[in-house]
Amino acid sequence: MQQIIDMIQTYSLLRMLIAFLCLLAIVFLNAVVMGYLERKIAARIQRRWGPMEVGVQGWLQMILDGVKMLAKQLIVPKDADRFLFRLAPLLCFTPVVMIFAALPFSSALYGINLHIGLIYIIAMASINVFAILIAGWSSNNKYSMFGAMRSVAQNIAYEIPILLSLLSVVLTTATFDLQKIVEAQSGILWFAMYPNLFVAFVIYLIAGCAETNRAPFDLPEAESELTAGFHTEYSGFGFGLFAVAEYGNLFIMASIATIMFLGGWNGPFGLGSGPILGAFWFMLKVFVLMLVMMWVRWTYPRVRFDQLMNLAWKYLIPFSLVNLLITAFLVKMI
Amino acid sequence: MATTTKFQTSDKHRFLLNMGPQHPATHGVLRVILEMDGEYAMGIDPVLGYGHRMQEKMAESRAWPGFYPNTGRMDYVGAMPFNHGYVALIERMAGIEVPERAEYIRVITSELNRISSHLLGIGAYVLDLGAFTPILYAFDDRETILDTLEDITGSRLTYCYFRAGGVLKDIDDTFIQRTRAFIDHFRKRLPMYNDLVTENVIFINRTKDIGIITADMARRYGVTGPTLRGSGIAYDIRKSEPYSVYSHFEFDIPTGTNGDSLDRYMVRIREMEQSLRIIEQALDKLPEGPVMAKPKKVKLQEGDCSFSVETARGVLTYYLVGDGSEVPYKLKIRVPSYSNLSLLEEMCTGMLIADLVSAMGSLDLVIPEIDR
Numbered sequence: 085m086q087q088i089i090d091m092i093q094t095y096s097l098l099r100m101l102i103a104f105l106c107l108l109a110i111v112f113l114n115a116v117v118m119g120y121l122e123r124k125i126a127a128r129i130q131r132r133w134g135p136m137e138v139g140v141q142g143w144l145q146m147i148l149d150g151v152k153m154l155a156k157q158l159i160v161p162k163d164a165d166r167f168l169f170r171l172a173p174l175l176c177f178t179p180v181v182m183i184f185a186a187l188p189f190s191s192a193l194y195g196i197n198l199h200i201g202l203i204y205i206i207a208m209a210s211i212n213v214f215a216i217l218i219a220g221w222s223s224n225n226k227y228s229m230f231g232a233m234r235s236v237a238q239n240i241a242y243e244i245p246i247l248l249s250l251l252s253v254v255l256t257t258a259t260f261d262l263q264k265i266v267e268a269q270s271g272i273l274w275f276a277m278y279p280n281l282f283v284a285f286v287i288y289l290i291a292g293c294a295e296t297n298r299a300p301f302d303l304p305e306a307e308s309e310l311t312a313g314f315h316t317e318y319s320g321f322g323f324g325l326f327a328v329a330e331y332g333n334l335f336i337m338a339s340i341a342t343i344m345f346l347g348g349w350n351g352p353f354g355l356g357s358g359p360i361l362g363a364f365w366f367m368l369k370v371f372v373l374m375l376v377m378m379w380v381r382w383t384y385p386r387v388r389f390d391q392l393m394n395l396a397w398k399y400l401i402p403f404s405l406v407n408l409l410i411t412a413f414l415v416k417m418i
Numbered sequence: 419m420a421t422t423t424k425f426q427t428s429d430k431h432r433f434l435l436n437m438g439p440q441h442p443a444t445h446g447v448l449r450v451i452l453e454m455d456g457e458y459a460m461g462i463d464p465v466l467g468y469g470h471r472m473q474e475k476m477a478e479s480r481a482w483p484g485f486y487p488n489t490g491r492m493d494y495v496g497a498m499p500f501n502h503g504y505v506a507l508i509e510r511m512a513g514i515e516v517p518e519r520a521e522y523i524r525v526i527t528s529e530l531n532r533i534s535s536h537l538l539g540i541g542a543y544v545l546d547l548g549a550f551t552p553i554l555y556a557f558d559d560r561e562t563i564l565d566t567l568e569d570i571t572g573s574r575l576t577y578c579y580f581r582a583g584g585v586l587k588d589i590d591d592t593f594i595q596r597t598r599a600f601i602d603h604f605r606k607r608l609p610m611y612n613d614l615v616t617e618n619v620i621f622i623n624r625t626k627d628i629g630i631i632t633a634d635m636a637r638r639y640g641v642t643g644p645t646l647r648g649s650g651i652a653y654d655i656r657k658s659e660p661y662s663v664y665s666h667f668e669f670d671i672p673t674g675t676n677g678d679s680l681d682r683y684m685v686r687i688r689e690m691e692q693s694l695r696i697i698e699q700a701l702d703k704l705p706e707g708p709v710m711a712k713p714k715k716v717k718l719q720e721g722d723c724s725f726s727v728e729t730a731r732g733v734l735t736y737y738l739v740g741d742g743s744e745v746p747y748k749l750k751i752r753v754p755s756y757s758n759l760s761l762l763e764e765m766c767t768g769m770l771i772a773d774l775v776s777a778m779g780s781l782d783l784v785i786p787e788i789d790r
Contacts, residue, residue, distance in 0.1 A: 126550070129551055130551050130554040131555070132554065226454075384548075384620055385547040385548045385621050386547060386548025386549070386624075387623070388773065389770065
């Protein structure tokens with residue numbers, strides 16, 4: 085046993101391979117668990133039961149749905165660009181797995197530790213926009229095109245407040261290394277408990293909702309206006325990959341919030357954070373954040389597009405800029 | 419697809435967007451052809467006829483009682499007033515005296531139906547704006563009404579309960595108890611709708627000053643119902659020319675001020691309160707007696723006759739021409755949603771597509787009523 089662990093730690097390629105397989109499993113399991121939770125919680129909020137038929141409390145429902153999607157035909161519309169149409173779901177899905185590799189689930193559980201981890205994650209997350217644009221464009225459907233155009237404008241606008249709010253943490257810790265950022269919060273205080281960084285945290289959460297296309301900012305797939313937005317024409321596992329990637333992105337959004345602001349794998353009040361216990365704390369925080377986002381989604385109406393843009397350019401970006409300046413000033417003073 | 423449309427644009431930036439007949443926002447088989455400039459709808463052309471069933475022609479081809487079931491199948495959301503208009507027309511034509519108890523029962527059931535229709539209307543409207551939850555709360559309350567009505571009418575949506583001369587079946591104590599319980603329950607629920615939806619800042623931003631219908635514009639198009647009252651005109655057939663026993667009850671006509679989507683939504687919310695008041699008074703005053711006039715064979719006399727009622731969506735008028743036989747020579751049905759839809763073009767030209775959905779939803783259209 086010890087030999088195996090030694091071997092894994094010596095050969096980083098082997099480590100990467102194992103991590104990759106585990107991460108694929110995590111990404112799909114995450115989609116299954118989140119999909120089930122989302123349906124159950126939405127049902128609770130709406131005073132209904134949700135899935136009940138397959139398994140106890142319907143817990144097998146999402147697995148069955150996955151099998152159903154695998155068995156279905158991926159219909160390519162007649163005038164669609166066949167190559168790009170098939171490429172888009174993959175392009176949407178691949179970066180999710182690549183980002184998962186760089187997430188520190190605990191002090192020992194991670195695929196790869198990069199000293200520019202944060203930059204890597206943000207760069208990979210931006211590829212999502214290309215995927216949506218390609219999906220919308222290649223579908224040759226006006227509604228898909230609308231969804232794609234909205235998505236691009238929205239993602240570009242909301243990446244700025246996300247970066248600015250994350251930068252204030254980077255200024256405080258002077259590193260892009262996610263492990264070091266988490267270690268810097270190993271005391272009693274997490275970063276979200278400093279006033280200036282708390283503002284950054286709130287801005288990050290709002291912008292993160294928009295970045296992952298979640299309600300009330302789910303304009304790219306606004307179903308009452310655009311039927312299903314950019315994935316209108318996708319069936320079978322083309323749609324399945326988009327759904328898996330959406331939940332993956334949600335997980336990434338919540339885990340970055342956890343790492344940067346909520347102490348990552350540190351327990352509350354400086355409590356223990358071993359390799360396994362740390363992973364537990366990490367997952368707990370991530371899931372609490374995701375549940376809050378679900379709660380918001382099933383409560384609020386959708387905003388209009390110009391209102392969404394106003395929110396980003398007129399409020400979030402100026403606020404986060406000022407906040408960044410204040411943080412820089414504080415860092416210099418202390 | 420061959421698209422016949424009035425748009426003959428040469429502007430290369432504009433394109434046609436086919437919204438419907440299968441689209442989540444059109445609530446049925448309405449097709450709207452939009453000429454888009456980016457996300458702005460610069461031209462709007464509603465196309466009807468996908469659900470046409472020739473109801474008027476059917477009326478001309480059978481004896482008048484054979485048309486009862488059809489009346490419940492035009493506006494399937496608020497069918498009771500459609501029943502009411504037809505039987506009242508026959509009663510007026512044949513000079514049938516209706517027992518007072520029957521008239522009271524007609525008012526109670528019609529108003530319950532109005533509440534259920536408004537609940538569906540506002541629920542679906544908020545769903546159009548992207549909030550998934552309120553419609554299920556509305557359905558929860560609506561379900562209580564449908565169950566109550568099902569007990570005495572035998573159907574849940576497409577009622578055929580009123581007959582010329584009265585109603586099919588007398589109401590019983592269970593019905594009265596359930597209705598009273600519903601009134602108490604619903605009075606408590608209304609503030610919850612306001613908390614959840616009406617005071618939400620996103621909702622207000624999406625509806626305030628969107629789709630403004632001025633009083634003048636409403637008059638020009640013959641708009642009626644909550645859509646008209648949202649523009650500030652307190653016109654309601656139940657008050658202005660009271661039919662049945664509506665003159666026996668005290669109730670207000672809620673009106674808006676701006677004529678925007680928010681006003682129309684608020685008028686519906688407040689009309690539900692007024693309907694509760696009417697039902698309460700009717701239950702208190704409910705007289706004893708028969709619910710059906712003495713049966714007699716009715717031949718439609720020569721000449722014409724019309725009758726208007728206030729449905730959940732506006733003024734419904736039946737106009738009948740008789741030729742002395744049992745079969746109507748001609749039956750013309752004037753439905754409210756048709757006029758309400760006709761102003762869509764003037765109201766929405768130049769709007770964002772998201773606002774178009776918001777404005778169209780606030781008209782609370784039921785397409786099978788237009789395509790009858």
